[in-house]
Amino acid sequence: xxxxxxxxxxxxxxxxxxxxxxxxxxxxxxxxxxxxxxxxxxxxxxxxxxxxxxxxxxxxxxxxxxxxxxxxxxxxxxxxxxxxxxxxxxxxxxxxxxxxxxxxxxxxxxxxxxxxxxxxxxxxxxxxxxxxxxxxxxxxxxxxxxxxxxxxxxxxxxxxxxxxxxxxxxxxxxxxxxxxxxxxxxxxxxxxxxxxxxxxxxxxxxxxxxxxxxxxxxxxxxxxxxxxxxxxxxxxxxxxxxxxxxxxxxxxxxxxxxxxxxxxxxxxxxxxxxxxxxxxxxxxxxxxxxxxxxxxxxxxxxxxxxxxxxxxxxxxxxxxxxxxxxxxxxxxxxxxxxxxxxxxxxxxxxxxxxxxxxxxxxxxxxxxxxxxxxxxxxxxxxxxxxxxxxxxx
Amino acid sequence: xxxxxxxxxxxxxxxxxxxxxxxxxxxxxxxxxxxxxxxxxxxxxxxxxxxxxxxxxxxxxxxxxxxxxxxxxxxxxxxxxxxxxxxxxxxxxxxxxxxxxxxxxxxxxxxxxxxxxxxxxxxxxxxxxxxxxxxxxxxxxxxxxxxxxxxxxxxxxxxxxxxxxxxxxxxxxxxxxxxxxxxxxxxxxxxxxxxxxxxxxxxxxxxxxxxxxxxxxxxxxxxxxxxxxxxxxxxxxxxxxxxxxxxxxxxxxxxxxxxxxxxxxxxxxxxxxxxxxxxxxxxxxxxxxxxxxxxxxxxxxxxxxxxxxxxxxxxxxxxxxxxxxxxxxxxxxxxxxxxxxxxxxxxxxxxxxxxxxxxxxxxxxxxxxxxxxxxxxxxxxxxxxxxxxxxxxxxxxxxxxxxxxxxxxxxxxxxxxxxxxxxxxxxxxxxxxxxxxxxxxxxxxxxxxxxxxxxxxxxxxxxxxxxxxxxxxxxxxxxxxxxxxxxxxxxxxxxxxxxxxxxxxxxxxxxxxxxxxxxxxxxxxxxxxxxxxxxxxxxxxxxxxxxxxxxxxxxxxxxxxxxxxxxxxxxxxxxxxxxxxxxxxxxxxxx
Numbered sequence: 001x002x003x004x005x006x007x008x009x010x011x012x013x014x015x016x017x018x019x020x021x022x023x024x025x026x027x028x029x030x031x032x033x034x035x036x037x038x039x040x041x042x043x044x045x046x047x048x049x050x051x052x053x054x055x056x057x058x059x060x061x062x063x064x065x066x067x068x069x070x071x072x073x074x075x076x077x078x079x080x081x082x083x084x085x086x087x088x089x090x091x092x093x094x095x096x097x098x099x100x101x102x103x104x105x106x107x108x109x110x111x112x113x114x115x116x117x118x119x120x121x122x123x124x125x126x127x128x129x130x131x132x133x134x135x136x137x138x139x140x141x142x143x144x145x146x147x148x149x150x151x152x153x154x155x156x157x158x159x160x161x162x163x164x165x166x167x168x169x170x171x172x173x174x175x176x177x178x179x180x181x182x183x184x185x186x187x188x189x190x191x192x193x194x195x196x197x198x199x200x201x202x203x204x205x206x207x208x209x210x211x212x213x214x215x216x217x218x219x220x221x222x223x224x225x226x227x228x229x230x231x232x233x234x235x236x237x238x239x240x241x242x243x244x245x246x247x248x249x250x251x252x253x254x255x256x257x258x259x260x261x262x263x264x265x266x267x268x269x270x271x272x273x274x275x276x277x278x279x280x281x282x283x284x285x286x287x288x289x290x291x292x293x294x295x296x297x298x299x300x301x302x303x304x305x306x307x308x309x310x311x312x313x314x315x316x317x318x319x320x321x322x323x324x325x326x327x328x329x330x331x332x333x334x335x336x337x338x339x340x341x342x343x344x345x346x347x348x349x350x351x352x353x354x355x356x357x358x359x360x361x362x363x364x365x366x367x368x369x370x371x372x373x374x375x376x377x378x379x380x381x382x383x384x385x386x387x388x389x390x391x392x393x
Numbered sequence: 394x395x396x397x398x399x400x401x402x403x404x405x406x407x408x409x410x411x412x413x414x415x416x417x418x419x420x421x422x423x424x425x426x427x428x429x430x431x432x433x434x435x436x437x438x439x440x441x442x443x444x445x446x447x448x449x450x451x452x453x454x455x456x457x458x459x460x461x462x463x464x465x466x467x468x469x470x471x472x473x474x475x476x477x478x479x480x481x482x483x484x485x486x487x488x489x490x491x492x493x494x495x496x497x498x499x500x501x502x503x504x505x506x507x508x509x510x511x512x513x514x515x516x517x518x519x520x521x522x523x524x525x526x527x528x529x530x531x532x533x534x535x536x537x538x539x540x541x542x543x544x545x546x547x548x549x550x551x552x553x554x555x556x557x558x559x560x561x562x563x564x565x566x567x568x569x570x571x572x573x574x575x576x577x578x579x580x581x582x583x584x585x586x587x588x589x590x591x592x593x594x595x596x597x598x599x600x601x602x603x604x605x606x607x608x609x610x611x612x613x614x615x616x617x618x619x620x621x622x623x624x625x626x627x628x629x630x631x632x633x634x635x636x637x638x639x640x641x642x643x644x645x646x647x648x649x650x651x652x653x654x655x656x657x658x659x660x661x662x663x664x665x666x667x668x669x670x671x672x673x674x675x676x677x678x679x680x681x682x683x684x685x686x687x688x689x690x691x692x693x694x695x696x697x698x699x700x701x702x703x704x705x706x707x708x709x710x711x712x713x714x715x716x717x718x719x720x721x722x723x724x725x726x727x728x729x730x731x732x733x734x735x736x737x738x739x740x741x742x743x744x745x746x747x748x749x750x751x752x753x754x755x756x757x758x759x760x761x762x763x764x765x766x767x768x769x770x771x772x773x774x775x776x777x778x779x780x781x782x783x784x785x786x787x788x789x790x791x792x793x794x795x796x797x798x799x800x801x802x803x804x805x806x807x808x809x810x811x812x813x814x815x816x817x818x819x820x821x822x823x824x825x826x827x828x829x830x831x832x833x834x835x836x837x838x839x840x841x842x843x844x845x846x847x848x849x850x851x852x853x854x855x856x857x858x859x860x861x862x863x864x865x866x867x868x869x870x871x872x873x874x875x876x877x878x879x880x881x882x883x884x885x886x887x888x889x890x891x892x893x894x895x896x897x898x899x900x901x902x903x904x905x906x907x908x909x910x911x912x913x914x915x916x917x918x919x920x921x922x923x924x925x926x927x928x929x930x931x932x933x934x935x936x937x938x939x940x941x942x943x944x945x946x947x948x949x950x951x952x953x954x955x956x957x958x959x960x961x962x963x964x965x966x967x968x969x970x971x972x973x974x975x976x977x978x979x980x981x982x983x984x
Contacts, residue, residue, distance in 0.1 A: 002767050002824075008757070009772040015754025016776050032799020033784050036972070037776075043957065043973040044772070072798050133958060140967075 006047040010056045013041045017063050028070060035076035042079050046133070057081070100187045101136070104160045104386055106143075107192045107376065108167060108178060110331050114195035114369045115166035120275045121373035122146035122164065139181045141165055154382045157389055162380070163188075171306055172217075172334025179338040189387050190254060190345035193336075194376045196368040197329035198356030200314045203300060206355065206364050207292030209375045210327045211258050212302040212348035214249040217333035218317060219305040245321055248336040253390060254345035261383035263297050263375050271374045276367070285363040292367035295351075297375055300326030302348055304333035312357035328356050349376045396423035397434040397470035399462055401477050405443040406831040406856045406917060408881070408897040410890045418570035419474055425558040426472055426513060434470035440882075440893060443856075444477075445831070447905045448490075455493035458904060460500070465882045467501055471510055478515040478544055479570075485517060491526045495533070502538050511554060512539045519543040574617040575719050578709070579737045581610035581852055583812045586777040587759030588751035593686055600749035602742050602777060604764045605681060605710050607643040609812065609852050614647035614709065615654065617736065618678070621707060622655070625676070629657060632674040633702075637662045637691055640761045641680035644709065648678055662691060668698035675699060679708040682733060683741055685724060692726040704731045711735035768824045770817060770970045778806050794928040797955060797974055803924055807844040807952070814952065815848030817969050819855075822920065825967060827948045833898070833919045835935055835944075837862050838891070841924035845952065849922075858894045858919075865934040895942045902943065918945040926951035926968065927975050929959065936964070 020034050041060055045053045057080050064077065107122075109115040119126055124146050129135055135144045143165040150159050163186070167178045179191065199206065250258065272293060276284075303317060303325050318325035327350045339346035351368030354360040398419045400411055411419075416439065423431040433439075442462050448455040467473065475494060477486055486494075498512045512533075519541065520527045527549075533539035537553025544567060546560030585604045590597055607614060626632050634657055638645040645661060652659035660667050668675065675695055682688050688706065695704055706724065711733070721734045744750070756773050760766075779801035790796045807814060822828040834849060836842045838859035849855040881888075881896035898917050921935045932949050939946055946964050954968035956975040 003769060004767050004771045012754060012756055012772040012776070015756065016772075016780075019750060019754060029784060029799065032786070036784070036799055036801075036974075039974050040772070040972045043971060046973075130958065 006044050007052065009044045010041060010048065010052075013037055013044060014056065014059055014063065017041070017060055021063055021065075031070040031073040034064065035070075035072045038073075038076035038080055042076075100185055102161065103163050103186045103188045105162045105190050105192060105380060105384070106182055106186060106188045107146075107162060107164045107194050108175065108182075108335060109164070109193075110167045110170055110175065110195050111365075112166060112168075113365045114372070115164065117275070117366065117369035117373040118164050118194050118376065119144060119146075120278055121271070121370070121377045122148075122162065124164065136163070136185070138165070138185045141168075141178065141181065143182070148377070148380045152381050155389070156384075156386055158386065160380060160384070160386065167331070170330050172304065172331055174334075175331040176334035176338040179335060183338075183342055183344070188344060190347070190384065191335070191339050192376055192379075193332055193346070193348045194372050195329070195331075195350060196353040196365060196372065197302065197327040197350040198309055198314060198354050198360065199352035200318050200326050200328075201312075201355045201357070202315055202318065203324070203326040204298055204352045205296070206352050207295040207367055207371055208352045209295055209297050209368075209371045210300050210302065210348075210350045210352070211261065211297065211375065211379070212250070212327075212332065212350065213255070213258065213299055213324070214247055214301050215332045215336045215348065216301060216303045216321055216325065217246040217248075217305070217337075218303050218321060219307070220246055246333070246337075248333065248340050250336075250347055251340065251343070251345055253385075254347050257379070257383040257385070258299065258347055261379050263378040263382075267378060268295075268297075268374055269293065271377065272370060275370050275374065279366065283366050292364060292371055295371045298326055300324045302326070302332045302350060303328045304330065306330060308360075309356040310358055310360045312355070314356050327352060347379070349379070351375075394423070394427040394429055394431050394471050395434040395469050396420075396426075396431050396472040396474060397463075397466045398474045398476060399459060400441045400479065401444040401475070402441040402479070403444040404831060404854050405441065406445070406833045406898070407443060407858065407894040407901075408440040409443075409856065409894065411439050411441060414570045414572065415479065418566050419476075421566040422474060422513065422515075422558055422563065423472055425562060426511070426556050428556055431472075434466045440890075440897075443831070443897075443901070444490075445901065445905065449487065450489055452489045452493040452496070454904060455490060456496055458901075459493065459497055461900075462882050463497070463501060467510075473501070473510065473512045474515065475512060476515045478517040485520070486526065488526050488529075491529060495530055498530075498533055498539055502533075511537070513558070514539060514541040516541055516543045518545070519547040519549060522549075574613040574620065575736050577613040578607065578610045578617060581613065581812055582607055582710075582737060582739075583609055583816050584739070584810065585759075585764040585813060586774045586810075587761075587764050588749070588756045588773065589761055589764075590758040597746050599684075599746065600744045600752060601683075602744075602751070603739075604759070604761050605739055605741075606764065607641070607647070607680070607709060609816065611643055611647045611650070614644075615650045618647065618651040618707075619655065621734075622651075622657075622676070625705065626674070629655075631672070632676055633669050633672045633699075634659045634676050634678065635662050635668065635695070636660070636678035637687070638680060639663045642762075644678065644680040662694075666694065666698075668695050668702075670699055672699050672702050675702045675704050677704065677706045679706065681710040681712070682706075682708040682724075682735070683712045684743075688724060688733070689726045692724075692729075692731060696727065696729070704729075706731055706733040708733060708735045710737050710739050712739055712741040765817075765820070768821045769968075775970045778810055782806050782809060791928070791930065793930060794975070797925075797927060800925075800974075803953070804841045804844075807841050807924070811844045811848040812852060814845050814969070815852060818845060818849060818922070818950065818952070819853050821967060821969060822948075822950070825948070825965075827920065827965065827967075829918055829947065832856065833858065833917060833944075834922045835860060835919050835939060836922040837865065837924075837931055837935070839924070842922060842952070845924075846922065856894075858891050860891050860935065860938060861889070862931075864891075865931065865938065895938075898944065899942050916943050916945050918947045920947050921949040923949075923951045925953045925955060926966075927955040929956065929961070932966075933961075 017034065017037050020030060020037060023030065038060060041056065045056050060080050107118055109118055124144050126144065129144050135142050143163045146162040146164055148160040148162065150156065167175050204210065301322050301324050309328055314328050329350055332348045336346055349372045351372035353364045353368035420431065442458060448458060502510050530539055534549055535551050537551050540548060540550035540554045540557050542548040542558055542563055546564040548557065548560060550557050583606045585606055586602060587604060589601045589604050591599050591601060636644060636648045636659060638661055648659050677691060692704060719736050721732055723730045724733045782802050782805040784799045785802045787797045787800050833856045834846060835858045836846050838861045846857040846859060850857045881893045881900060902916055919939055921932060923931050926932055936946055948965035948967055951968045954971045957971035957973055960966040
């Protein structure tokens with residue numbers, strides 16, 4: 001979808017304001033028109049970086065040579081004043097040279113239940129955030145702002161700027177598209193994929209959380225008809241398909257941070273309990289809450305494919321691909337390969353919602369999402385270090 | 394004699410009331426088949442039958458739905474007109490369609506008070522006699538039960554049928570029903586607002602605020618050229634047809650299509666200045682005559698190449714003429730005058746360099762080849778429309794929200810820019826992949842959005858269901874939902890059109906359900922359209938109404954959204970333009 005550049009919109013609106021203020025006519029009507037143009041400008045500047053917002057707001061005030069006017073116009077002018085003030089409050093390093101906003105961490109979730117858990121884990125009330133406009137829309141996708149404050153962090157010198165969004169659709173390509181959209185608008189240091197997956201019952205139990213040391217994409221393949229087997233297959237009119245496994249590993253320093261990271265048990269439990277208390281009883285299928293409460297954190301590998309597995313084949317694949325393969329999902333390859341392609345740090349945290357076997361159901365979606373969100377927040381508090389502080393420790 | 398009509402409409406999703414012009418057309422056709430005065434059969438539902446894809450490929454389904462329509466009125470009718478040839482799109486009947494109609498005709502010619510009942514089949518084009526489809530109805534034609542007639546007047550009938558439509562009169566009646574092509578051209582012209590810089594001798598000569606585009610009326614323009622050249626040009630071999638289209642691809646498409654249809658050579662002077670020296674008549678077709686500079690240059694060049702030719706000019710648009718019917722004027726070049734015929738007169742404001750408001754605002758020049766690069770309304774376009782038609786204080790503020798204060802006069806904007814805004818709505822829906830094969834739009838029945846809905850219906854063939862505001866949120870439709878789905882065929886005369894349309898969707902959902910369930914959802918998907926959104930109340934009432942009829946919502950669209958940051962999360966919400974007015978005013982308590 002082709003959209004107008006917001007800067008071009010704002011320039012057009014400044015021109016319009018100038019035209020309106022120079023235009024003779026009945027004062028009431030003109031004030032109404034000017035107020036309308038100011039609200040339009042206020043709406044358009046929301047998409048801009050802070051210094052541009054400030055400049056456009058100042059320019060609008062200059063044009064209007066503020067003073068007098070109807071209550072309607074005064075209210076609109078106050079609105080512009082607010083833009084100017086709020087833009088000034090933003091830290092000076094919040095944009096890069098390309099006009100992209102800076103963010104330390106961008107958390108991607110895939111389904112709403114994951115998004116809700118992450119928002120709760122980071123203390124974001126979505127309704128209040130909507131009212132207070134504490135979000136940014138990227139291609140109509142709402143990205144909520146969150147923080148981990150300096151005082152909460154074990155190391156680091158400032159609050160972390162975090163954004164949280166939801167893809168809304170399973171599988172690799174939608175997830176990759178969302179990552180690319182975000183990279184167009186934000187200069188992000190690290191992407192986290194936080195959510196749920198199916199587990200390898202040799203390693204994990206439902207409710208446990210995996211921090212991914214790497215991602216294996218297992219559904220690629222190539223037809224081969226070579227060697228003796230190939231000859232036999234050819235004679236029989238059959239063919240063999242060799243699975244072509246592709247691996248993506250986190251870049252440095254994300255991988256080092258992950259290797260150093262172990263969530264504190266007490267904090268993990270407390271935080272889990274706090275979040276679960278904010279859900280209603282209807283969100284919890286009987287028994288799943290307590291079962292997941294003492295979840296364990298593992299470091300392992302994530303297997304990714306395009307299909308929902310319910311045949312218990314994860315163990316079998318793990319025995320061929322990597323015995324530390326602890327979890328299966330449908331997005332981590334798209335996510336990881338996009339980040340790797342753009343040279344961005346990335347990590348995946350997956351809560352085990354089921355064992356990808358015939359007993360698979362949705363009963364533990366909430367508890368596994370909360371567990372993964374708790375671990376992700378713990379990681380940012382204790383292990384992550386912002387760009388400017390790296391190398392000092 | 395009493396007649397009834399079974400009007401199929403291809404490309405529509407719901408039933409629709411038959412337009413008055415087609416009511417007259419059917420009456421005229423019935424009269425051609427009668428020796429005495431004709432009247433419409435009692436209870437003939439004046440509504441169409443949407444010819445869905447499922448019906449085209451399933452003769453049983455087609456039979457069932459057609460007979461449900463017929464059962465409501467056929468007992469009284471001596472003549473049944475089956476229309477497969479008329480708007481929005483026509484379709485050449487396949488063996489499923491004819492197979493079901495064949496069964497239908499045989500059944501109703503022998504049952505349901507069948508005293509000498511005749512059937513007249515209206516087709517877009519006559520099928521060959523040896524066509525298997527035609528062979529299957531040959532005996533019905535032979536025994537006088539059935540006659541068929543095509544859009545160009547070719548008919549197939551036997552003497553036993555009795556009085557039947559005269560070919561010439563039929564074509565004339567059809568042309569009247571379809572309306573004159575020039576009226577359609579004027580209706581479908583899109584006026585793109587923008588900042589258009591014009592050049593003369595490679596220098597910026599002036600700016601204009603609008604670009605007139607005929608991309609939506611190319612087919613009508615071909616028909617118009619057909620009539621025009623037939624009337625002015627009795628000896629085609631002596632006339633050369635030239636046209637000049639540098640940026641107006643729509644004109645080029647139309648003239649080339651006309652050339653192919655009539656096997657006439659047409660030449661675009663912008664690409665190839667090939668004027669025959671010996672030609673006796675030259676007709677030059679232009680998209681627009683504004684200042685006359687281009688016309689003057691072209692006429693002089695043509696005169697140099699063809700000194701003896703009689704030059705005549707047809708322009709689609711002319712400025713500085715009274716805004717009325719098509720007309721003509723004389724244009725002087727050199728020592729001569731040429732007659733210039735024009736189809737539509739339009740208003741165009743010209744600004745000298747330095748005086749153009751858009752130049753003063755540093756607005757980038759719009760490329761006339763692509764005058765509308767964005768899917769949504771650009772800021773300049775929105776404000777150009779708003780400033781042209783003025784602002785007014787919002788009237789009739791609903792009790793549940795604050796006034797929006799001074800806002801653009803949306804009713805006037807919609808009335809004046811209907812084709813452009815409908816084009817934008819269609820473009821946005823298409824680019825965001827929200828446009829299904831047979832789209833249905835549900836909107837409130839009110840002046841503002843009504844104008845856009847009319848254009849969406851007439852130009853883009855979208856089915857529009859207009860809900861009166863008094864019914865939104867009322868429980869009066871609960872009773873209607875309890876009635877059997879097929880009852881709407883019987884009740885259509887006694888109830889409002891919107892209710893019949895919604896009931897027809899419920900009926901077709903049940904009929905098509907089996908096949909559609911295989912594809913995913915048996916339910917129709919609809920687009921909710923509103924003029925402005927501020928509190929979201931109308932939107933939610935329309936959504937609730939759609940839910941009562943089990944319709945899926947594809948997206949909710951408003952022309953202008955005054956609460957763009959208060960979107961419901963459970964559905965897609967989009968708009969042509971967004972200004973956050975509601976939250977700020979509510980926060981500040983501005984009334």
